[in-house]
Amino acid sequence: MARGAGGPAPVRIIVGYGFWIFLLSDIILFSALFATYAVLSGQTAGGPSGRELFELHRVGIETLCLLFSSYTCGLGLLFLEQRRLPAFYAACALTFVLGGAFLGLELSEFAGLVARGAGPSRSAFLSAFFSLVGLHGAHVTVGLAWLIFMTAQTAARGPREFVRRRFLCFSLFWHALDIVWVGVLTLVYLMGAR
Amino acid sequence: MEEHAAPATGSSGGQPPDKIEPSGSIVTYTVGLVFALVLTGASFMVSQTNLLWTPGVPAGLAVLAIAQMGVHLVFFLHISTGPDNTNNVLALAFGVLIVTLIVSGSLWIMANLNAHMMSPAAIMQMQR
Numbered sequence: 163m164a165r166g167a168g169g170p171a172p173v174r175i176i177v178g179y180g181f182w183i184f185l186l187s188d189i190i191l192f193s194a195l196f197a198t199y200a201v202l203s204g205q206t207a208g209g210p211s212g213r214e215l216f217e218l219h220r221v222g223i224e225t226l227c228l229l230f231s232s233y234t235c236g237l238g239l240l241f242l243e244q245r246r247l248p249a250f251y252a253a254c255a256l257t258f259v260l261g262g263a264f265l266g267l268e269l270s271e272f273a274g275l276v277a278r279g280a281g282p283s284r285s286a287f288l289s290a291f292f293s294l295v296g297l298h299g300a301h302v303t304v305g306l307a308w309l310i311f312m313t314a315q316t317a318a319r320g321p322r323e324f325v326r327r328r329f330l331c332f333s334l335f336w337h338a339l340d341i342v343w344v345g346v347l348t349l350v351y352l353m354g355a356r
Numbered sequence: 357m358e359e360h361a362a363p364a365t366g367s368s369g370g371q372p373p374d375k376i377e378p379s380g381s382i383v384t385y386t387v388g389l390v391f392a393l394v395l396t397g398a399s400f401m402v403s404q405t406n407l408l409w410t411p412g413v414p415a416g417l418a419v420l421a422i423a424q425m426g427v428h429l430v431f432f433l434h435i436s437t438g439p440d441n442t443n444n445v446l447a448l449a450f451g452v453l454i455v456t457l458i459v460s461g462s463l464w465i466m467a468n469l470n471a472h473m474m475s476p477a478a479i480m481q482m483q484r
Contacts, residue, residue, distance in 0.1 A: 175440055182444050186451035193455040197462035222400060229392055236385040236432055337432040341425050347396075348421035352403040353414055 174327055181331045185338045188301075192342050195297060196349060199290040203354065207285035212354030215280055217271070221351045224267045225343065228302075231260035232340040239333045245321055254313045257336070261306050268299050291350065298346055301339050308332050380434050388431025395424040 203212065238253030272292070275281065282292035312329050319325055399420045402408050408416045429435045435444055 171440070179443050179447070183447055186447055189451060190454050190458065193458045194462075197459045200459065200463055201466040218400070218404070225396055229389065229396065232428075232432055233385055233389045236380065236388075237382065240380070240382060240385070334433060337428060340432070341428045344421050344424045344428070348399060348417050352399055352417050356403060356413065 173323075174330065177327050178330060178334070181334055185334060189338065189342065192294075192297065192345070195290070195294040196345060199294045199350065202286040202290040203350075205286040207287075209285040209288065210278075210280050211287070212291075212350070213356065215275060216351050216355045218351065218355055220267055220271060221347065224264050225347055227260045227264040227267070228340050228343050231257045231264070232337055234260065235333050235336045239329060242316070242321055242326055242329055247316070247321065250316065250321075251313065254309060258306060258309055261302055261309070261336075265299060265302050265306070268295070268302075272296070272299075295346060295350065298339065298342055301342075305332070305336055305339060308335070380431070384431055384434075388427055391427040391431065392424055395420050395427065399424075 234253045234256040241250040402416050
Protein backbone atom coordinates (compact mmCIF):
# COMPACT_ATOMS: atom_id res chain seq x y z
CA MET A 163 0.00 0.00 0.00
CA ALA A 164 1.43 3.36 -0.99
CA ARG A 165 2.16 5.77 1.80
CA GLY A 166 -0.62 8.28 2.27
CA ALA A 167 -3.20 5.98 0.71
CA GLY A 168 -6.22 5.02 2.76
CA GLY A 169 -7.06 8.47 4.11
CA PRO A 170 -5.76 10.23 7.23
CA ALA A 171 -4.03 8.16 9.88
CA PRO A 172 -5.98 7.20 13.02
CA VAL A 173 -5.84 9.69 15.90
CA ARG A 174 -3.89 7.19 17.96
CA ILE A 175 -1.06 7.12 15.40
CA ILE A 176 -0.94 10.92 15.19
CA VAL A 177 -0.95 11.37 18.97
CA GLY A 178 1.76 8.74 19.33
CA TYR A 179 3.86 10.54 16.71
CA GLY A 180 3.47 13.92 18.39
CA PHE A 181 4.32 12.52 21.77
CA TRP A 182 7.32 10.72 20.27
CA ILE A 183 8.62 14.07 18.98
CA PHE A 184 8.24 15.52 22.50
CA LEU A 185 10.16 12.56 23.91
CA LEU A 186 12.96 13.06 21.40
CA SER A 187 13.22 16.73 22.37
CA ASP A 188 13.37 15.64 26.01
CA ILE A 189 16.17 13.23 25.14
CA ILE A 190 18.02 16.11 23.42
CA LEU A 191 17.68 18.07 26.69
CA PHE A 192 19.23 15.12 28.50
CA SER A 193 22.00 14.90 25.91
CA ALA A 194 23.15 18.41 26.86
CA LEU A 195 23.47 17.29 30.49
CA PHE A 196 25.20 14.08 29.42
CA ALA A 197 27.73 16.17 27.49
CA THR A 198 28.20 18.45 30.53
CA TYR A 199 28.79 15.47 32.77
CA ALA A 200 31.21 13.86 30.33
CA VAL A 201 33.23 17.10 30.17
CA LEU A 202 33.22 17.70 33.92
CA SER A 203 33.44 14.18 35.30
CA GLY A 204 37.16 14.51 36.06
CA GLN A 205 36.93 17.95 37.70
CA THR A 206 36.66 16.90 41.33
CA ALA A 207 38.42 19.98 42.78
CA GLY A 208 40.23 17.77 45.29
CA GLY A 209 36.93 16.29 46.44
CA PRO A 210 35.77 12.69 46.22
CA SER A 211 35.61 11.05 42.81
CA GLY A 212 32.99 8.70 41.46
CA ARG A 213 35.08 5.68 42.34
CA GLU A 214 34.91 6.57 46.04
CA LEU A 215 31.24 7.58 46.03
CA PHE A 216 29.23 5.17 43.89
CA GLU A 217 27.76 1.99 45.38
CA LEU A 218 27.11 -0.37 42.49
CA HIS A 219 24.89 -2.67 44.57
CA ARG A 220 22.38 0.10 45.08
CA VAL A 221 22.64 1.12 41.43
CA GLY A 222 22.03 -2.47 40.31
CA ILE A 223 18.85 -2.67 42.38
CA GLU A 224 17.72 0.72 41.01
CA THR A 225 18.29 -0.54 37.46
CA LEU A 226 16.28 -3.70 38.07
CA CYS A 227 13.42 -1.69 39.66
CA LEU A 228 13.22 0.62 36.68
CA LEU A 229 13.51 -2.18 34.12
CA PHE A 230 10.77 -4.28 35.72
CA SER A 231 8.53 -1.22 36.14
CA SER A 232 8.96 -0.59 32.40
CA TYR A 233 7.88 -4.19 31.80
CA THR A 234 4.81 -3.98 34.05
CA CYS A 235 3.90 -0.64 32.46
CA GLY A 236 3.93 -2.30 29.02
CA LEU A 237 1.77 -5.13 30.35
CA GLY A 238 -0.60 -2.53 31.81
CA LEU A 239 -1.02 -1.00 28.35
CA LEU A 240 -1.84 -4.45 26.93
CA PHE A 241 -4.37 -5.18 29.70
CA LEU A 242 -6.02 -1.80 29.14
CA GLU A 243 -6.34 -2.54 25.40
CA GLN A 244 -7.89 -5.90 26.25
CA ARG A 245 -10.26 -4.25 28.79
CA ARG A 246 -8.90 -6.45 31.58
CA LEU A 247 -9.23 -3.77 34.25
CA PRO A 248 -8.26 -5.74 37.41
CA ALA A 249 -5.05 -6.88 35.69
CA PHE A 250 -4.51 -3.29 34.49
CA TYR A 251 -4.79 -1.90 38.03
CA ALA A 252 -2.43 -4.60 39.33
CA ALA A 253 0.13 -3.70 36.64
CA CYS A 254 -0.24 0.01 37.51
CA ALA A 255 0.27 -0.73 41.20
CA LEU A 256 3.39 -2.78 40.48
CA THR A 257 4.74 -0.06 38.19
CA PHE A 258 4.14 2.52 40.91
CA VAL A 259 5.77 0.42 43.64
CA LEU A 260 8.86 -0.34 41.51
CA GLY A 261 9.17 3.27 40.34
CA GLY A 262 8.73 4.47 43.92
CA ALA A 263 11.42 2.04 45.09
CA PHE A 264 13.76 3.43 42.43
CA LEU A 265 13.05 6.98 43.55
CA GLY A 266 13.50 6.09 47.23
CA LEU A 267 16.87 4.46 46.58
CA GLU A 268 18.01 7.44 44.51
CA LEU A 269 16.92 9.98 47.15
CA SER A 270 18.65 8.03 49.93
CA GLU A 271 21.80 7.97 47.77
CA PHE A 272 21.56 11.76 47.33
CA ALA A 273 20.98 12.25 51.06
CA GLY A 274 23.98 10.05 51.84
CA LEU A 275 26.20 12.03 49.45
CA VAL A 276 25.12 15.38 50.90
CA ALA A 277 25.60 14.05 54.44
CA ARG A 278 29.23 13.11 53.74
CA GLY A 279 29.97 16.53 52.27
CA ALA A 280 29.68 15.50 48.64
CA GLY A 281 26.74 17.73 47.75
CA PRO A 282 26.26 19.50 44.44
CA SER A 283 28.32 22.51 45.56
CA ARG A 284 31.44 20.44 46.34
CA SER A 285 32.90 20.21 42.83
CA ALA A 286 32.04 20.62 39.16
CA PHE A 287 31.88 16.83 38.91
CA LEU A 288 29.23 16.65 41.64
CA SER A 289 27.26 19.60 40.20
CA ALA A 290 27.07 17.79 36.87
CA PHE A 291 26.23 14.51 38.61
CA PHE A 292 23.34 15.99 40.61
CA SER A 293 21.99 17.88 37.57
CA LEU A 294 21.96 14.82 35.31
CA VAL A 295 20.79 12.17 37.77
CA GLY A 296 18.49 14.63 39.55
CA LEU A 297 16.77 15.62 36.30
CA HIS A 298 16.14 11.96 35.57
CA GLY A 299 14.78 11.51 39.09
CA ALA A 300 12.51 14.54 38.58
CA HIS A 301 11.17 12.94 35.41
CA VAL A 302 10.47 9.73 37.33
CA THR A 303 8.60 11.77 39.96
CA VAL A 304 6.45 13.39 37.27
CA GLY A 305 5.87 9.96 35.75
CA LEU A 306 4.65 8.56 39.08
CA ALA A 307 2.21 11.47 39.49
CA TRP A 308 1.00 10.91 35.92
CA LEU A 309 0.52 7.20 36.67
CA ILE A 310 -1.70 7.99 39.67
CA PHE A 311 -3.68 10.39 37.50
CA MET A 312 -4.13 7.83 34.72
CA THR A 313 -5.23 5.12 37.14
CA ALA A 314 -7.78 7.47 38.70
CA GLN A 315 -9.00 8.59 35.28
CA THR A 316 -9.43 5.00 34.10
CA ALA A 317 -11.43 4.27 37.25
CA ALA A 318 -13.59 7.36 36.77
CA ARG A 319 -14.12 7.37 33.00
CA GLY A 320 -13.60 3.75 32.01
CA PRO A 321 -11.23 2.43 29.35
CA ARG A 322 -12.41 4.83 26.67
CA GLU A 323 -10.54 5.74 23.53
CA PHE A 324 -9.02 8.95 24.94
CA VAL A 325 -8.03 7.26 28.20
CA ARG A 326 -6.25 4.50 26.33
CA ARG A 327 -4.50 7.08 24.14
CA ARG A 328 -3.26 8.93 27.22
CA PHE A 329 -2.04 5.75 28.81
CA LEU A 330 -0.18 4.96 25.59
CA CYS A 331 1.60 8.33 25.93
CA PHE A 332 2.39 7.58 29.58
CA SER A 333 3.88 4.21 28.67
CA LEU A 334 6.03 5.82 25.95
CA PHE A 335 7.24 8.38 28.53
CA TRP A 336 8.06 5.66 31.06
CA HIS A 337 9.95 3.52 28.52
CA ALA A 338 11.89 6.59 27.33
CA LEU A 339 12.96 7.26 30.96
CA ASP A 340 14.33 3.74 31.08
CA ILE A 341 16.34 4.44 27.90
CA VAL A 342 17.80 7.56 29.53
CA TRP A 343 18.61 5.51 32.63
CA VAL A 344 20.64 3.06 30.49
CA GLY A 345 22.79 6.04 29.49
CA VAL A 346 23.08 7.28 33.10
CA LEU A 347 23.98 3.81 34.35
CA THR A 348 26.67 3.34 31.72
CA LEU A 349 28.24 6.80 31.60
CA VAL A 350 27.91 7.85 35.24
CA TYR A 351 28.01 4.71 37.34
CA LEU A 352 29.68 1.88 35.43
CA MET A 353 32.37 4.06 33.81
CA GLY A 354 32.67 6.28 36.90
CA ALA A 355 33.11 3.44 39.38
CA ARG A 356 36.10 1.96 37.57
CA MET B 357 -12.10 -4.57 21.68
CA GLU B 358 -15.81 -5.03 21.15
CA GLU B 359 -16.24 -2.03 18.85
CA HIS B 360 -13.59 -3.36 16.49
CA ALA B 361 -14.89 -6.89 16.40
CA ALA B 362 -15.56 -6.83 12.66
CA PRO B 363 -14.01 -9.92 11.12
CA ALA B 364 -10.84 -9.26 9.13
CA THR B 365 -11.96 -11.58 6.36
CA GLY B 366 -12.93 -8.75 3.99
CA SER B 367 -11.57 -8.84 0.48
CA SER B 368 -9.77 -5.47 0.73
CA GLY B 369 -6.05 -5.74 1.29
CA GLY B 370 -5.72 -2.55 3.35
CA GLN B 371 -6.50 -2.16 7.01
CA PRO B 372 -9.69 -0.41 8.06
CA PRO B 373 -8.73 3.17 8.94
CA ASP B 374 -9.92 3.00 12.56
CA LYS B 375 -8.23 -0.25 13.39
CA ILE B 376 -6.38 -0.08 16.70
CA GLU B 377 -2.73 -0.89 16.23
CA PRO B 378 -1.69 -3.83 18.36
CA SER B 379 0.97 -2.48 20.71
CA GLY B 380 3.00 -5.63 20.97
CA SER B 381 2.11 -8.65 23.02
CA ILE B 382 3.16 -10.18 26.31
CA VAL B 383 5.68 -12.22 24.33
CA THR B 384 7.25 -9.06 22.83
CA TYR B 385 7.59 -7.40 26.22
CA THR B 386 8.97 -10.55 27.85
CA VAL B 387 11.55 -11.09 25.10
CA GLY B 388 12.56 -7.42 25.48
CA LEU B 389 12.82 -7.81 29.26
CA VAL B 390 15.05 -10.89 28.91
CA PHE B 391 17.32 -9.14 26.37
CA ALA B 392 17.54 -6.06 28.60
CA LEU B 393 18.37 -8.17 31.68
CA VAL B 394 21.10 -10.04 29.80
CA LEU B 395 22.60 -6.79 28.47
CA THR B 396 22.45 -5.11 31.90
CA GLY B 397 24.12 -8.12 33.48
CA ALA B 398 26.80 -8.07 30.79
CA SER B 399 27.41 -4.34 31.41
CA PHE B 400 27.91 -4.90 35.14
CA MET B 401 30.16 -7.89 34.45
CA VAL B 402 32.29 -6.02 31.92
CA SER B 403 32.76 -3.09 34.29
CA GLN B 404 33.49 -5.17 37.41
CA THR B 405 35.71 -7.94 36.06
CA ASN B 406 38.74 -8.14 33.81
CA LEU B 407 36.83 -10.04 31.17
CA LEU B 408 37.60 -7.40 28.56
CA TRP B 409 40.99 -5.91 27.75
CA THR B 410 41.06 -2.99 30.20
CA PRO B 411 41.50 -0.07 27.73
CA GLY B 412 38.59 -1.49 25.73
CA VAL B 413 36.13 -1.47 28.62
CA PRO B 414 34.57 1.98 27.94
CA ALA B 415 34.02 1.02 24.30
CA GLY B 416 32.50 -2.31 25.38
CA LEU B 417 30.17 -0.56 27.84
CA ALA B 418 29.12 1.93 25.14
CA VAL B 419 28.32 -0.88 22.71
CA LEU B 420 26.28 -2.73 25.35
CA ALA B 421 24.39 0.48 26.26
CA ILE B 422 23.55 1.26 22.63
CA ALA B 423 22.41 -2.34 22.12
CA GLN B 424 20.16 -2.08 25.16
CA MET B 425 18.69 1.23 23.96
CA GLY B 426 17.92 -0.52 20.67
CA VAL B 427 16.21 -3.37 22.53
CA HIS B 428 14.07 -0.86 24.45
CA LEU B 429 13.15 0.98 21.26
CA VAL B 430 12.12 -2.16 19.40
CA PHE B 431 10.49 -4.27 22.12
CA PHE B 432 9.07 -1.62 24.49
CA LEU B 433 8.48 1.47 22.34
CA HIS B 434 7.66 -0.63 19.25
CA ILE B 435 9.68 1.47 16.84
CA SER B 436 9.77 -0.67 13.73
CA THR B 437 10.25 -0.17 10.02
CA GLY B 438 6.58 -0.83 9.24
CA PRO B 439 4.65 1.58 6.98
CA ASP B 440 2.91 3.27 9.94
CA ASN B 441 6.25 3.88 11.55
CA THR B 442 8.13 5.75 8.81
CA ASN B 443 7.61 9.13 10.48
CA ASN B 444 8.63 7.80 13.89
CA VAL B 445 11.83 6.31 12.50
CA LEU B 446 12.70 9.51 10.64
CA ALA B 447 12.14 11.58 13.79
CA LEU B 448 14.29 9.11 15.72
CA ALA B 449 17.07 9.40 13.14
CA PHE B 450 16.97 13.19 13.45
CA GLY B 451 17.03 12.94 17.26
CA VAL B 452 20.03 10.62 17.15
CA LEU B 453 21.81 13.07 14.82
CA ILE B 454 21.24 16.01 17.19
CA VAL B 455 22.24 14.02 20.27
CA THR B 456 25.43 12.85 18.55
CA LEU B 457 26.27 16.41 17.50
CA ILE B 458 25.69 17.83 21.00
CA VAL B 459 27.60 15.14 22.88
CA SER B 460 30.54 14.56 20.53
CA GLY B 461 30.77 18.25 19.60
CA SER B 462 30.88 19.35 23.26
CA LEU B 463 33.53 16.76 24.11
CA TRP B 464 35.62 17.70 21.07
CA ILE B 465 35.45 21.47 21.67
CA MET B 466 36.09 21.21 25.41
CA ALA B 467 39.02 18.82 24.93
CA ASN B 468 40.47 21.22 22.36
CA LEU B 469 40.04 24.23 24.68
CA ASN B 470 41.58 22.28 27.51
CA ALA B 471 44.59 21.34 25.40
CA HIS B 472 45.17 24.97 24.39
CA MET B 473 44.59 26.53 27.78
CA MET B 474 47.56 28.04 29.56
CA SER B 475 48.49 26.41 32.81
CA PRO B 476 47.87 28.59 35.90
CA ALA B 477 51.63 28.77 36.47
CA ALA B 478 52.18 30.28 33.02
CA ILE B 479 49.44 32.87 33.67
CA MET B 480 51.16 33.87 36.92
CA GLN B 481 54.39 34.19 35.02
CA MET B 482 52.78 36.66 32.58
CA GLN B 483 51.21 38.77 35.31
CA ARG B 484 54.49 39.30 37.06
